[in-house]
Amino acid sequence: MTLEEKIGQMTQIERKDAFPDVMKKYFIGSVLSGGGSVPAPKATTETWVNMVNELQKCALSTRLGIPMIYGIDAVHGNNNVYRATIFLTMLDLGSPGKFNTNLNENMQRDPALVKRIGAATALEVRATGIQYAFSPCIALSKFGNMLLVLFPIWHLYVYDT
Numbered sequence: 001m002t003l004e005e006k007i008g009q010m011t012q013i014e015r016k017d018a019f020p021d022v023m024k025k026y027f028i029g030s031v032l033s034g035g036g037s038v039p040a041p042k043a044t045t046e047t048w049v050n051m052v053n054e055l056q057k058c059a060l061s062t063r064l065g066i067p068m069i070y071g072i073d074a075v076h077g078n079n080n081v082y083r084a085t086i087f088l089t090m091l092d093l094g095s096p097g098k099f100n101t102n103l104n105e106n107m108q109r110d111p112a113l114v115k116r117i118g119a120a121t122a123l124e125v126r127a128t129g130i131q132y133a134f135s136p137c138i139a140l141s142k143f144g145n146m147l148l149v150l151f152p153i154w155h156l157y158v159y160d161t
Helices: 003-009 022-026 045-060 091-093 113-125
Strands: 013-014 030-033 069-072 140-142 155-159
Touching: 003 069, 045 069, 091 113
Parallel strands: 013 030, 030 069, 140 155
Antiparallel strands: none
16 A cells, blocks of 8 residues: 555545545545434435445445445434434433433433443444444443533443442
8 A cells, every 4th residue: 555545544534525536536444424414414224325335336446445434423323314213322321310310210320221222223323334333332431520521421321439
């Protein structure tokens, strides 16, 4: 690989900048859909699959033939897909009651529920052709009383001792 190709392979660009000519010219290795970054208004699973497949074809058509990695923020489930299941964030599901008024006590800090939500999100993300979700993920952090001041913390399952 040339230096330019190596740099391109280590680069992740936002979906709105991932045009076929850009993917090929710069040997882009990864594309990201951050919050609200959708291929079309009310984008269906099929819309997502078509977009991801087209970008993948661009990546595979280069001299290197290396597949790209597509990543997405799935903080509330795969909420970028129209009519997808929407979940609370890991912060909401994992934070103790003294910090969280979004849930009743029966739902808070339920690892089995979090696991089921993660599995459902994984299935819905993968159904769109996307291989990598930035959330939910396994990321524990202990914040104690500073929980509300720190940013960004919505991806974390928070614990308190």
